[in-house]
Amino acid sequence: MTQPGASTEQAAASSDSGNVLLEVRKVAKNFGAREVLKHISLEIASGEFLTLLGESGSGKTTLLRLIAGFEQPTSGEIWMNGERLDTLPPYKRRVNTVFQNYALFPHLNVQENVGYGLQVSGAANSEIPGRVNEALQMVKMQEFATARPAKLSGGQQQRVALARALVNRPRLLLLDEPLSALDANLRKQMQGELKSLQRELGITFLFVTHDQDEAMALSDRIALLKDGGLEQVASPREIYAHPVTSYTAEFIGQTNLLRGDVKDGVATCGSIRWRATQPTGSALFSLRPESIHLAPDGPVPAGAVLFRAVVRQQSFSGSSEHLELDLAGQSLRARIPARGPLTGEYQFWFSPADAVPVRQ
Amino acid sequence: MRCPSANEIKMYSRAYKWIVSVPPLLWVGIFLLLPYALMLADSFWLVRDGTLVREWNLQNYAKLFQNPVYLEVLFRTMRIAAGVTLLSLLLGYPLAYYMSFHTGVRKDLLYQLVIVPLWVSYLVRGYAWKTILGSEGVLNGFLQYIHVTKEPVSFFLYSPFAVVLMLTHIYTPFVFLPLYASLEHIPRNLVEASHDLGANSRATFLRVILPLSLPGLLAGATFAFVLTLGDFLAPLLVGGPSSIMIANIVQSLFGTAYDWPLGAAISVCILLLTISLLFLTERFEKRWSFR
Numbered sequence: 001m002t003q004p005g006a007s008t009e010q011a012a013a014s015s016d017s018g019n020v021l022l023e024v025r026k027v028a029k030n031f032g033a034r035e036v037l038k039h040i041s042l043e044i045a046s047g048e049f050l051t052l053l054g055e056s057g058s059g060k061t062t063l064l065r066l067i068a069g070f071e072q073p074t075s076g077e078i079w080m081n082g083e084r085l086d087t088l089p090p091y092k093r094r095v096n097t098v099f100q101n102y103a104l105f106p107h108l109n110v111q112e113n114v115g116y117g118l119q120v121s122g123a124a125n126s127e128i129p130g131r132v133n134e135a136l137q138m139v140k141m142q143e144f145a146t147a148r149p150a151k152l153s154g155g156q157q158q159r160v161a162l163a164r165a166l167v168n169r170p171r172l173l174l175l176d177e178p179l180s181a182l183d184a185n186l187r188k189q190m191q192g193e194l195k196s197l198q199r200e201l202g203i204t205f206l207f208v209t210h211d212q213d214e215a216m217a218l219s220d221r222i223a224l225l226k227d228g229g230l231e232q233v234a235s236p237r238e239i240y241a242h243p244v245t246s247y248t249a250e251f252i253g254q255t256n257l258l259r260g261d262v263k264d265g266v267a268t269c270g271s272i273r274w275r276a277t278q279p280t281g282s283a284l285f286s287l288r289p290e291s292i293h294l295a296p297d298g299p300v301p302a303g304a305v306l307f308r309a310v311v312r313q314q315s316f317s318g319s320s321e322h323l324e325l326d327l328a329g330q331s332l333r334a335r336i337p338a339r340g341p342l343t344g345e346y347q348f349w350f351s352p353a354d355a356v357p358v359r360q
Numbered sequence: 361m362r363c364p365s366a367n368e369i370k371m372y373s374r375a376y377k378w379i380v381s382v383p384p385l386l387w388v389g390i391f392l393l394l395p396y397a398l399m400l401a402d403s404f405w406l407v408r409d410g411t412l413v414r415e416w417n418l419q420n421y422a423k424l425f426q427n428p429v430y431l432e433v434l435f436r437t438m439r440i441a442a443g444v445t446l447l448s449l450l451l452g453y454p455l456a457y458y459m460s461f462h463t464g465v466r467k468d469l470l471y472q473l474v475i476v477p478l479w480v481s482y483l484v485r486g487y488a489w490k491t492i493l494g495s496e497g498v499l500n501g502f503l504q505y506i507h508v509t510k511e512p513v514s515f516f517l518y519s520p521f522a523v524v525l526m527l528t529h530i531y532t533p534f535v536f537l538p539l540y541a542s543l544e545h546i547p548r549n550l551v552e553a554s555h556d557l558g559a560n561s562r563a564t565f566l567r568v569i570l571p572l573s574l575p576g577l578l579a580g581a582t583f584a585f586v587l588t589l590g591d592f593l594a595p596l597l598v599g600g601p602s603s604i605m606i607a608n609i610v611q612s613l614f615g616t617a618y619d620w621p622l623g624a625a626i627s628v629c630i631l632l633l634t635i636s637l638l639f640l641t642e643r644f645e646k647r648w649s650f651r
Contacts, residue, residue, distance in 0.1 A: 070552050090555040097556045103549040107571045107648075117557035120567065168558060 021046040021204050022067070022085075022172055027076030029062055029228075036062045038228045039076065044172070049198055049205045051215040053251075054225035060208045063225070064174050067206065068097050081171065091120075096165040097174040101181060102157045104149035110160050111136065111145040117168040135163040138197065155186045162194075166201070175207045179214065191217055212252050216240070224248055245359045249286035256292075256332050258285045258355065267355070271328050274305040274352040284358050289322070291354035292334035295347035304349040311342045396631075402624035412620060420625035430609065430626065437606040440523055441588035445535075447528040448584045449577065452535035456576075457569070460543035461551075471540075478533050486597040489526045493517040493598065518600025526594050531587055535580035542576025543569070574648040582641045586634050606630060 022044040029037040037059045044050050052060040065071045067078060069090030078086040085093055096117070104113050115132045123131070136142045139159035149157055158178060165173055175194075179187045195218055198205050209215055215222050216236040224231040224239065224247075231251075232244045243249035246257050260267035260276070262283050267276035269285075276283070295306065309325035309332065316322075321339065325332040325348065334348065364372070404416050424430050459470050477485070492498045495512035503509045516522060546569060554564040592607035599605070606626065613623030 068552075068556060070555075089560070090552070091558045091560050095556075097553070099549050099553060101549070103547065103553040105550060105553070105568060116554070116559075116567070120554075120557060120559035120563045164557065 019046050020044070021048075021081060022206070023079040024063070024067070025077045025079065027063070027066060027073045027078060027086075029059070029066060029071065030074045036228050037066075037073075040228075040230055042223060042230065042233065044204060044206060046171075047202050047204055049195070049207065049218060049220045051207045051209060051219040051222045052225060053209060053212060053215040053222050055210055055251075057227075058225040059228040060210075060225050061176055064097075064176055064206065064208050067172070068095055068174055069093050094168075094170050095172045095174060096168055096170040097176065098158075098161050098165045098178045100176045100178065102149075102161040104157055104160055104164070106149055109146050109148050110141060110152070113149065113160055114164045114167050117164065121168065131167055135167040138166065139163045139193075154181055155190065158182065158190065162197075166203070170203065172204045172206060175205060177208055177210070180209070180211075187214075194218065216252070222252075224251065226251075242356055243286055243358055246284055246286065249356070249358050254289055254333060256287045256289065257358075258287055259283075260285055270330050272305055272307045274355060275303070276352065276355070276357070278357055284360055285355040286358045287332075287350060287355050289333040289335040291350050292325075292332065292336070292348050293350065294336050294339070294342075295349050300349050301351065304351055305355075306347060306349045308345055308347050310345050314342055399624045399627055402620050403628050405621045407619050407621060410618065420622045423622060424625060424629065430606075433604055433609055434606050434629075436520070436603070437589060440520055440527070440603070440605065441585045443520075443524045444527045444531060444588045445581050445584040447524065448532045448535040449581060451528065451532050452539055452580060453577070455532075456536050456540040456543055460540055474533055474536055477529075482530060482593065483597075485530060486526060486593060489522065489529070489598050490517065493522055493525075517598055518602070520599070520603040522598040522600075523594045523603045523605075526598050527584075527588050527591060530594075531584045534583040534587065538576040538579035538583070539573060540576075542573045542579075546572045571648070575645045578641050578645050578648070582638065586637065589630065589634065 020043045022042075024040055024042040026039045026041055027037060028035070028039050040059075040063060052063060054060045062071065066073050066086065069086075069088065073086055076086075077084060080093075080095070085095075105116065108116065111129075111132050114135050115128050118128045118131060133142065133145075136145060139162050141156065141159050141163060144152060144156060144160075149160065152160065158181075161178070178194075179190050182190060191214060194205075207215075207218060219236055221233060221235050222239050223233040226247055232239055232248045234242070239248065240252055243252060243255075249255045249257065258269045260269040260283050261281075262268075262276050262278040263280050265275060265277065267274050267278065267283065267285065276285075300306065307327060309327040311323055312326045312331070313324035314321055316338065318338070320335050320337055321342070323334040323336065323342070325334055403420055404418070405412060405414050406417055406419055407413065455474070459467060459474075463470055490497075493516040494500070495514055495517070497516070499516055500509070500512040503513065550568055550572070551564055554568045555561075559567065590607050592605060592611050595603050595605045595608050607630075610623045610626050610630075613619045613626070617623075
């Protein structure tokens with residue numbers, strides 16, 4: 001077994017040089033007077049697992065529906081493999097969708113559902129049973145071939161929906177919050193299966209979710225949407241380590257947002273000061289809770305920013321302690337290795353490099 | 361306040377059950393079961409010298425099959441009913457489909473427009489067709505005005521054609537309503553899934569929408585067929601002698617002909633036909649509903 005993290009990075013690296021499969025060019029979508037998507041441009045590499053992440057109403061599902069062909073863009077173009085996609089009807093696009101609530105045909109059994117795409121696209125009759133069986137095998141649902149969808153559990157319906165979408169061998173698979181209806185354990189398991197399936201088949205996945213943990217665990221790259229615009233597109237590690245905006249910093253993981261005044265290469269926030277490269281003026285910095293360390297816990301590196309703060313609250317989560325610190329009226333969140341109850345004032349430090357400047 | 365004991369609650373709930381179930385039972389008993397029982401009894405009696413004689417016999421049923429007129433009229437009635445059913449479906453399905461899938465915000469208004477004719481009296485609509493189809497009528501006037509015909513065309517009115525036309529007009533909303541309801545119940549993402557998997561609109565209609573609307577289609581068809589089967593006003597208003605239907609015969613047997621037993625026998629036959637039809641359609645509706 002390869003390390004999941006390692007292979008994710010390999011895929012991310014190859015996607016930089018790999019050929020572009022899908023290209024979204026300045027796509028906007030209005031519903032009446034409401035701007036749902038604001039001139040989005042996005043490229044998806046062949047074989048990539050890209051996640052559209054955002055809150056509800058951020059436009060992520062609309063973008064997916066534009067690519068599937070269920071909606072028409074108000075302006076802009078979508079291209080796939082050098083072919084204009086947005087002018088084609090959905091049934092002519094080599095794109096398949098796994099719907100949020102599965103959308104299995106209730107009057108057809110499992111194998112008829114899976115075979116539907118082959119049947120309507122005129123695949124040879126001799127070929128259909130074999131390919132259906134192969135798809136069912138892929139999602140481990142062969143024994144339910146003749147069952148009606150109503151008789152299946154949510155997780156089983158999910159697998160059938162996946163098999164049905166994959167049987168046509170699409171170039172691009174769109175997944176619209178496919179795991180949101182499953183309970184937590186099953187969701188974790190399906191995440192793992194989705195990821196390994198994607199790696200095995202080499203099909204490009206465009207995955208929509210509002211769950212940032214899911215996005216981090218699965219994706220080669222994450223495209224974070226906010227109010228119909230792209231906040232940032234980057235690999236999970238990159239987006240976590242170097243969020244560009246305060247919204248991204250707060251949406252992906254937890255963070256402390258520090259407003260500092262920068263003057264002559266020094267940022268000042270309340271009583272703490274650190275070296276910063278920003279031009280003179282007000283600036284916003286994101287400091288992750290795990291970047292704040294307790295001073296006696298080890299050697300303090302040169303250049304570290306030292307400060308004293310009162311521990312207001314402490315909660316223990318096994319391997320680590322979550323602290324709420326009070327620093328002259330400003331509250332900070334810190335996460336340190338488990339080390340027993342803390343009361344009163346302590347000395348903490350962080351490295352100036354971990355205070356990442358972000359846009360408002 | 362004293363708490364009621366378990367026994368009191370039991371008694372209370374039993375009394376409650378009695379109070380709510382007796383009136384409807386009485387209603388069904390007095391206005392449905394009793395008349396049917398009387399009709400059934402009548403059908404086994406006979407009329408002698410202009411008076412009803414309560415002698416049990418099967419003569420009435422024998423007459424039904426010996427005299428070809430009755431069977432002929434029954435078959436004509438079923439042909440007309442089939443025609444009305446088919447035409448109502450041909451009109452109602454496209455309308456229901458269009459309204460359910462392609463109207464958007466105008467949906468409610470259009471729905472009302474389909475329902476409005478149901479508020480207009482059956483008789484008024486019957487007379488309206490008389491004025492449209494008659495030899496001095498609107499249709500003939502128009503055809504002569506645009507020089508398609510020179511003389512008034514007489515077969516528009518007083519023909520089975522007129523009966524089918526009028527009943528189609530009257531029963532199309534009845535066909536439309538269950539069809540529209542079943543189409544509205546089809547989740548739209550099934551249509552999207554079908555397109556997504558490579559099916560064009562035609563294939564999507566034939567493989568997804570039509571099968572899922574079959575229960576509504578069947579319910580609508582049953583309405584049109586059964587209601588036409590028992591209709592006697594349309595033949596009187598626009599039908600003429602060539603389109604006498606089975607209910608007209610029953611009506612005259614109970615009226616001028618004064619042969620209640622024979623009329624009752626025919627009614628029993630129609631009733632059995634209708635019940636078996638409803639039984640069959642219910643079986644199919646159950647098989648075709650997947651939720």
